[in-house]
Amino acid sequence: MPREFILFSRQGRTDPAFTNLHDAGRLDIVHECVVAGIFLSHGIRRNTTFHAVLNGPPNPPLRIEIRGESLYDARTDIDTWQSILKKAIAGKQHPGIAVDKTGFEALVKAKAQNSRVYVLEEGGKNVADIDLAEPAVFILGDQVGLPRKAEVYALRYGEKISLGKQPYLAAHCITILNYLLDRQP
Helix, strand or coil: CCEEEEEEECCCCCCCCCCCCCCCCCHHHHHHHHHHHHEECCEECCCEEEEEEECCCCCCCEEEEEECCCCCCCCCCHHHHHHHHHHHHCCCCECCEEEECCCHHHHHHHHCCCCEEEEEEEEEEEHHHCCCCCCEEEEEECCCCCCHHHHHHHHCCEEEEECCCCCCCHHHHHHHHHHHHHCCC
8 A cells, every 4th residue: 555654854954064864953863764664674665655854954945755666776774875865965866766845834735635644643543543544644753743833734634643652753653654554455
């Protein structure tokens, strides 16, 4: 079943002038989420698309879209993704990756046209009570969380869901969701 993830990165750098992903507005979280969302053991999820909307300096927003169906020449290690993200942010091509100036609100509105929109939040409806049998877009915040304004906007198109009372890292949420979706008939 097709699935998409949107990560709202409050501080992710929007230029390639960085030496490591952690100090680039926590682009290391983007890397962790890409690995959780797109990769399998010895393979790539061809049915998955991952979006990171970077809102850090110097020129936000910047959307990085990674399409599992066409991604290749990529491994899971942080050095590979540091190189890929630097290249993509600099406007250079990589198979399966597109970069544009689409902001969070425009992306959510566009995705809501063809998919159910779910915002991950501890206080949301339990995911066990959700019918995951249709195309879905899952929205997550970075280490700081989804800004209130962005959450309110996304909820105009979807609903809050929860993986439980325990707060998980964004990458872990993606792993859990992929597991649940993989179990669907």
